[in-house]
Amino acid sequence: MNLANRITIARIFLVPVVILFLLLRYNFWTVTINQQTTTGSEMIAAFVFIVAASTDGLDGYIARKRKLITNFGTFLDPLADKLLISAVLISMVEMHRLSAWIAILIISREFAVTGLRLVAAAEGIVLAASRLAKWKTLTQIIAMVALMLNNFPFSYVGFPFDRCMVYIMVLLTVWSGVEYFVKNKHVMEANR
Template identity: 40%
Template sequence: MPFNLPIFLTWCRIVLIPMFVGIFYLPEHWLPMHDKNLFAAACFALAAITDWFDGYLARALGQTTSFGAFLDPVADKLMVAAALILLVKLGRTESWIAVVIIGREITISALREWMAQLGKSKSVAVSFVGKLKTAAQMLAIVLLLYAAPLVSGVDTLYFGEWLMFVAAILTLWSMGYYLRVAWPQIKQG
């Protein structure tokens, strides 16, 4: 297994998952809910930043590896799925949204693996709509984890719910895009 700074950041992202989830299982007298929300939102935001940063560093430093290309999306999927399940449990997002987003991630991951076996992985590379979906989703999750008004009085729950709905729409749109691109290979079986 190769080890470099981008892969280290990806592993850090994976380690942050049980931290931001586990914080909600601490007794209230150890840590009040506001502090749990703040800590979880900060952990998730840090993980989301490392998601962007590790890819940037891998390309900039010439440290792209096949293991890193495998581990990075796995870390992303685990992070988002854990956050969505937690948000459903906390009553901060709808279960149908979590099912749509997690279902899309599983579907497109399987599609990409299948297309790679066919030697067509470039045809299902990340699209602009996919990047937009990820940005909306990550920001929505941070806002919903924080779940308190910002200094300027911005209602993070309201904007987080709205952004999560936008992320769900973009999720379906991007899934449709990837399936349409792969349709010629799907028809061939």
């Protein structure tokens, strides 16, 4: 197994670590601002999440630079991303920091685009991530970190950064999903 694929697998193994720290909410230290508390375990979860999310770009860079692109990696990389984001979205619903409809919308978009990619792959077509999809991923990561930290440090000044990022995340998620299907309608038409 090549280095890029090992990094992708490591990202998958970090998912339960993030969730463990998020849902345990162990209070070995806390920060409370304006009646919003962020625990030490949530801060650790956010840090591990950032590390895991940053490996997405790293494994892709290594695979391209060293010409290590494999079918296994092509399949596993987006799966790892979806597992990480979906697990945190569901955890945020569990922690009452995110409405369920938002998590359902985002996870549904991810499944729909993955389905489209699988249909395209069966036809020998590779659907590369668009620039908008990359922005969507970035806003998802920022929104998830803001939610995990319960809007810390923005709660010091009373600015709802976490809510703003959630709205931007929803907008870009829907927009990029529609873009995938509009730009690749030929894939769907060929398989009717």
